[in-house]
Amino acid sequence: MSLLENISKNIYSLDKSSMSQAKQRLDRLIKPTGSLGKIEDICMQLAGIYENKYFDTSKKAIIAFGGDHGVYEEGVAPDPQNITQLQFPNFAKGICGVGVLSKFVGADVIAVDVGVNCDHKLEGVLDYKIRKGTSNMAKGPAMSREEAIRCLEIGIEVAEECIKNGYKVIGIGEMGICNTTPSSAIISVIDNCDPEEVTGIGAGLKKEKLKHKAETIRKAIELNKPNRDDAVDILAKVGGFELGAMAGVVLACAANRIPVVIDGFISYASALLAYKINPKTKEYMIASHTSAEAGTEKALEIIKLSPLLNMDMRLGEGSGAALAFNIIEASNYTYKNMATFDEVNWVDRD
Known part of the structure; x- marks a missing residue:
């Protein structure tokens, strides 16, 4: 097995x-x-x-995964792809959004490279790289089924190591330029809705380019025909390495009876994958905040999660999960x- x-x-x-x-x-x-x-x-x-x-909820960590995406070449993101490799080490250094918020709430950040598009090891980042980014899902599957299973299992392995080291509350986070595109694709497939309904501006895409982004997702779904009843197939056809790894963390936390704090839009997609694999994972999820990204309501409605905060945030990284740690601690106290x-x-x- x-x-x-x-x-x-x-x-x-x-x-x-x-x-x-x-x-x-x-x-x-x-x-x-x-x-x-x-x-x-x-x-x-x-x-x-x-x-x-x-x-006891005192020992907390955000596990964040970094990965790049082949669909970037379709012009679905406004920023250079190398921002992923430039920003991700800052998770470990504690100087990015999730880094400083985690410091403030007394949580650790564990950064894991599962598919950043670079050849060198990133400073302070655990190296579990599957390969340098997924394939372009608009031209074929984002990854093989074997790679999909591997990124899920990386998430499981890293989470179980954290649990072994005494972490009692775990949040999930990510970094990957244009990863709202596969996230919207996953939600669109699972909800069986048109991509336009769940496609937003991500890190700042101009609104006039939204239609192209949604059309790219639609094209990828029509081409790859992911099976909406098979989470691994969805991940392989239109997902991302970091999305699969976060879903793996959710599964590991549920199996080890540890609460898992879901961040924003991108982590909703990962939570949906875990939920499709085993619906009982929902019982272990705590939704941190309502993301300002389009598609949020549909994703949360499917899992039936009610977020703790509404801060108009769409940064990702695990920033909302870090904020929610304080509410969890305050509740326990x-x-x-x-x-x-x-x-x-x-x-x-x-």
Whole structure:
């Protein structure tokens, strides 16, 4: 049995008993029942994930993957492709968006090259390069099925190593010029909608070029005919190495009972792939924020995730996931430290 098959078969639902115990405590806190909203939802979800009434969320990491895309040659992105190799080492240095936000919230960033278009090793970045970018999906499959499985398994391997090293909350992030194009393609295939409905400006594409971007995605889907019921086939036909690796992290976290914090639009596509492989992965996901990128609502609607934040962000990298770490920590701290009616000898409200 392959690593991917083994992981996907070992994902189980949340522990209802621990969730019930958490709810009982939350209902006894000195406040109106349910008045802390998503804070309470987070705590019950975490109890179910960790199989314990109390849990530790202090050691956190963003696992970010870098990869380039052959479809770049179709003119679907405004920036030079070499920005991927220039920016990605800054994840490890902690000086880019996700880097500084992670420092602020006390989280680590693990940067992993799965397909950056360069020959040299990137400073501070783990080298798991499959090859120097995917093939042009507008001319044929983005990758082979074997490569699709490999990038999923890289995500699994890196995540399991982090879990072995004691990380209790993991977020996903990415870097790859024009990776909103394969992300929109994945969402379009899974939702069975026209690409135009889920195609946005990405890192700043001029609006007059949106139609060309959507047409490129449509062409790729018509040419490659991905099977919408087969996540690996979708990934191979119209995906990206970093997208597959992030999906692998989601699968590994679910199999190891660790919460996985989803970032923005690009990570929604990865989350959808993991969800198609095993729908139970959804129970382990925490959506950090509502991306400003087109297609967000459709992606979140399919998985039925409700994001914690709406900050009009579309940076990616894992930046939204890093912000959400503080909300998760605040939720846990409130849950553990707020007094109960019993502790203050109050008469029940009812």
